[in-house]
Amino acid sequence: MSAERHMLTIDQVKAGDVVPAFTVDVSATTVVLGALASRDWRPMHHDKDFAVQRNGVKDIFLNTPAQAAWFERYITDWTGPAGRLGRMKFRMKDSVFAGDRMVFRGVVEQVETDATGCSWVDVALSLKVGEKLVTSCAARVAIPANASDNPWKRRGENWKP
Amino acid sequence: MSELPSEVQSWIGQVRYEEETEFDVERGYIFTTCSSVQNGNPLFWDDQVAQELTGGPIAPPTMLSVWFRPHHWAPGRTKPLQPLQVHFDLKEKLDLPEAIMTDNEIVFAEPVRPGDRLRTRQILRSVSDPKTTKLGKGRFWVIEVEYLNQRDELVGRESYTGFGYRRSEA
Numbered sequence: 001m002s003a004e005r006h007m008l009t010i011d012q013v014k015a016g017d018v019v020p021a022f023t024v025d026v027s028a029t030t031v032v033l034g035a036l037a038s039r040d041w042r043p044m045h046h047d048k049d050f051a052v053q054r055n056g057v058k059d060i061f062l063n064t065p066a067q068a069a070w071f072e073r074y075i076t077d078w079t080g081p082a083g084r085l086g087r088m089k090f091r092m093k094d095s096v097f098a099g100d101r102m103v104f105r106g107v108v109e110q111v112e113t114d115a116t117g118c119s120w121v122d123v124a125l126s127l128k129v130g131e132k133l134v135t136s137c138a139a140r141v142a143i144p145a146n147a148s149d150n151p152w153k154r155r156g157e158n159w160k161p
Numbered sequence: 162m163s164e165l166p167s168e169v170q171s172w173i174g175q176v177r178y179e180e181e182t183e184f185d186v187e188r189g190y191i192f193t194t195c196s197s198v199q200n201g202n203p204l205f206w207d208d209q210v211a212q213e214l215t216g217g218p219i220a221p222p223t224m225l226s227v228w229f230r231p232h233h234w235a236p237g238r239t240k241p242l243q244p245l246q247v248h249f250d251l252k253e254k255l256d257l258p259e260a261i262m263t264d265n266e267i268v269f270a271e272p273v274r275p276g277d278r279l280r281t282r283q284i285l286r287s288v289s290d291p292k293t294t295k296l297g298k299g300r301f302w303v304i305e306v307e308y309l310n311q312r313d314e315l316v317g318r319e320s321y322t323g324f325g326y327r328r329s330e331a
Contacts, residue, residue: 005203005210030197033196033197034197034198036193036197037190037193037194037196037197037227038194038224038226038227038230039190039227039230039244040230040244041233041241054259055259056296056328064226064262064265064321065223065224065226065227066197066198068223068265068267069194069197069198069200069221069223069224070198071223072198072200072221072222072223073198073199073200073202076200076202076204077202081202081203081204081210081214082214084222084269085222085223085269086268086269087266087267087268087269088223088265088266088267089264089265089266089267090264090265090266091263091264092261092262092263092264092265093263150214152214152215152272155271159270161268161269161270
């Protein structure tokens with residue numbers, strides 16, 4: 001299994017490249033799974049009455065760590081397991097509710113190798129529901145320079161995300 | 162424009178709520194999290210891949226905050242503890258009953274591994290002047306959380322921007 005795994009290397013990526021889109025239909029179960037997996041017991045992530053009556057929104061909605069986990073999955077589906085997240089910044093402009101269809105998209109903004117020799121890809125990501133941009137995300141991910149490189153081996157001064 | 166209470170002003174830049182997670186990092190939650198988002202990354206499911214790439218199993222980096230969220234109940238606890246307590250302190254002190262998170266930035270350092278016991282600390286970085294959004298009137302704030310492992314190695318740093326508000330009357 002490991003010998004055949006997918007591995008994106010830096011020579012295969014350039015600015016402007018598009019990360020294949022990824023679509024997820026969000027159910028109440030999706031929201032609750034994400035909340036429980038991230039140990040988030042707050043009621044707006046499992047109790048529709050609370051979400052509607054207290055928060056004034058239409059349904060229960062994905063919590064922040066669950067969105068982060070979905071973005072991570074989207075990124076590493078593209079890079080393969082050798083891809084190592086260095087930094088993620090996301091801005092939630094709206095919420096993803098049960099019943100929504102979320103679509104993840106990404107565009108490579110920059111490819112660079114830092115002073116330590118680590119190869120970085122900066123990706124601009126979006127999560128949309130319909131035409132509405134719900135969350136934007138800027139991710140910086142280290143990928144191997146070549147088939148024998150491994151960003152996960154970097155530590156201390158050799159890891160500067 | 163209402164002034165920021167002096168007590169809240171004094172919290173800015175102050176290290177608060179230094180605490181250890183309530184349990185060791187464990188694989189059950191790693192599998193549960195991967196399953197919740199259908200993340201099939203073999204790094205988290207295949208021990209051989211984990212050994213080759215990371216010298217053994219690790220947690221998905223974005224699980225950083227999961228490990229410091231308290232149990233909803235524990236023996237002897239009279240009321241639920243809140244994760245990111247500074248956020249809830251701000252809601253209470255500023256009398257803002259509702260709140261959402263708008264921005265989140267995470268910088269990942271050393272990988273988190275099963276068996277690790279993490280420590281966290283929260284630092285309030287800023288509180289805005291009162292703002293009005295479509296949700297209501299309130300304030301934005303920025304809270305930073307640092308995560309260290311049992312060897313005092315930084316495993317990550319997270320920054321949250323929250324908006325505490327009082328709902329607009331229809």
